Amino acid sequence: MSLKGKVIKNTAWLLSEKIINIFGLIFITSFVAKYIGPDNFGKLSLATYMFSIIQTVSIWGTDTICTKKISRNYNLGLSLLFHASRFRNLVFLITTSPLIIYLYFNSDATTLYFAIAVAISTLITIQDVYVIINDATYNSKLNVISNVIGLVISLVLRFSIVELNLPIIFICIPIITLNLIPFLIRFYIFRKENILSLISADKITKKFNSFVFYSGLPLVISSISVAIYFNSSRLMLAAVENTKMLGIYSVAITLGSSWSFISYALVTSVTPKLFSSKNLDQAGLISSFVSQVIIIISILYFLFFVLFGKIFIHKLYGIDYIYAYEVCFPIIIATCLSSLGVISSRFIIFNNGYSYLGKKNIFTCIFSIFFSYVMISKYSLIGAAY
Template identity: 45%
Template sequence: MKVLITKILNNPRIKNSIWMILEKVISIFGLIFVTSFVAKYIGPESFGKLSFATTLFALVQSIAIWGTDVICSKRIAQRHDSGVKLLSAITVLRAILFIFGCIPIVFIMYGHDNLSVIFAIAVGLATFIAVQDIYTIYNDATLKAIYNVFANIVGLVISLIVRFIIAFYKLDPVYLAIPIILVALIPFLIKRKIFNKNVIVENTNIKINKWRYTKYIFFSGLTIVVSAISIAIYTNMTQVMLGTLSTKSDLGVYAVAFTLGSSWSFVNIAVLTSFTPKLYQSDSTYSASETTALVSRVMIFLGFIYLIIFLIFGNYLIQFLYGDKYILAYKITPILIIATLLSNLGQVYARYMFLYNGFKYLMYKTIVIVVFGLILGWYLVSFWGIWGASYNVLIIEFISLTILNYFFNSADILKAQKHIFGAKRVKKD
């Protein structure tokens, strides 16, 4: 047993997964404790307005990233130096896309109360920082997630100190915008410092290369970004519909449930990210299927563990963090936990399809999901409100993972998914 544990801990991918999990634990811990304080301070209705702004910025973030995280991770895994140069070229493109994407939000937020506008600005700045954070991509792809952990710990500690000062001195709630920004800004600055110190980009003509790489990214990311935008729409459209067809108070409660139901997925994403380079380096369908089956089993195990823990302690957690006004979130969070598990498994098989250049298929698939989700969501939210919103997400994720994946011809997804449950695949498959 001791030898097995030592062997596991010495595996660089597992070690990197552990560091990534710690990084996300810290990030989610900070997010929950900072936003829960805001939620309790301003109440469900105002928090619903803030959640609405957050949802809009999430859509802009998906556009601004332009699929560059997938492109750069794959390039770094296969050709390190070229991948680093690619990273250096994406920041300007991301910034331009983000600025243009924010224009509609300005008109949408116009006329809202001052507190909602200020919080929206804080969320926007934090989102812009996340868009510019190319260093997390590099650290994850090169199995150096420990740097992300260190940076996030520092950012979280400082943000919590600022939040404590605001609460202790009973300052105006508007000052809570500061820790929302700091929890993103401080880690970004630290990771940038580490990257600039340790990574040297050898390039004799950086301006020409930057333009060349930017052009390459723009056109390469077109199919990915359509898919990413579609995914962002169908993952956030439920909140948008709830905010328009129901009440902002319902949206505030749903936002809490969505945070608690989806925040645990950082563990699954950490495992997936660490094993993605191995998947991209697979030399056969069999070995790719082995890797996806392994990652999927881990995700399923972790998902059910979290579900059990939440069912036992979730009620107390919500009362402690958010207060009695948000207690309905306890009833709908289990639905969103299962939906999150299905979504994470969907990401595994999306990477599996990327290996076989399934970018266009995923683009068309997500467009279908968006159309279907809009129709189904409008019906469910209109008649069942917050419960309809929750089941809408669950149904969409199930169909996306199963039925719509089975039409992909370049790889047998059904066989790959059966592999999770022990079905054997011959090596020539």
């Protein structure tokens, strides 16, 4: 099969997975959100947002670095990836321990249990390097199948917990299984089909560690800045307002950004092709095409939500979450801009612009923290969205 055919097939698999994820999680999450109420749903969302930042730090930019290496030299990239996973573990331990200790002494039991469950799930995600390998080799089919199996089991568990009227603490179980089951499947398949002969000499290992640290540093600074920028309004909302407002805002985030699975699939599929481009013009054509598709899709989704959004929220989440409707519109626009930012960042990485990304995102992060506080203090939920 030609490279173009592989990209199209890979994108189709990624799209099918994201469609299943979006529709499955929207319907079941709405069921759970209605069951536990905006306040507890806000606590769960708060734990998720905190560990999304820790996950970003722990990955240390190795997903992008290793995808680039694997797309050019499979064996070297694979060796780098498995060495990088050890580095991820260390960073995760250093960043997670203080947070769990803080929550133990300063939060209620529900928030703590949710945080521990999300922490375990995050650790599993950090260890799941097989996702990167499959995506970089146009084999996203394995990722899709394993993710769908994990999703279905997780959704069945959530549905059962609500139907049986179990204590909300049981929600921790599907939070963990959502990432655990796909990881175990991918781990088994990879170990069965590959005989590993990774570079492991001490001198080479030191070079790998040094490369991961210094190459990943600008990327992790950039990624942390983006994560804080993206989550600052959510964390600030919980601090300035309350977890109930955060619960409503989380619903708006879910619905307003639900269409981004298309841009994610496109960007993931074309990234190996972009990184292996022979020249700047070819990389530019790939980036501009994906950007145009993202803009068109965002406009169509915006119009769809104008017509049906309020009905959708009322039927799925209930009257307690209806204010999320008007909050969704700036989030849809923000999602479009964020998706465009992802593909442009890949283009910049192709040109080795790691330092630029770091500086640009630090500036954006600092500005967003200040702007979030001002807007949320004055306009609450809608201010968080803007």
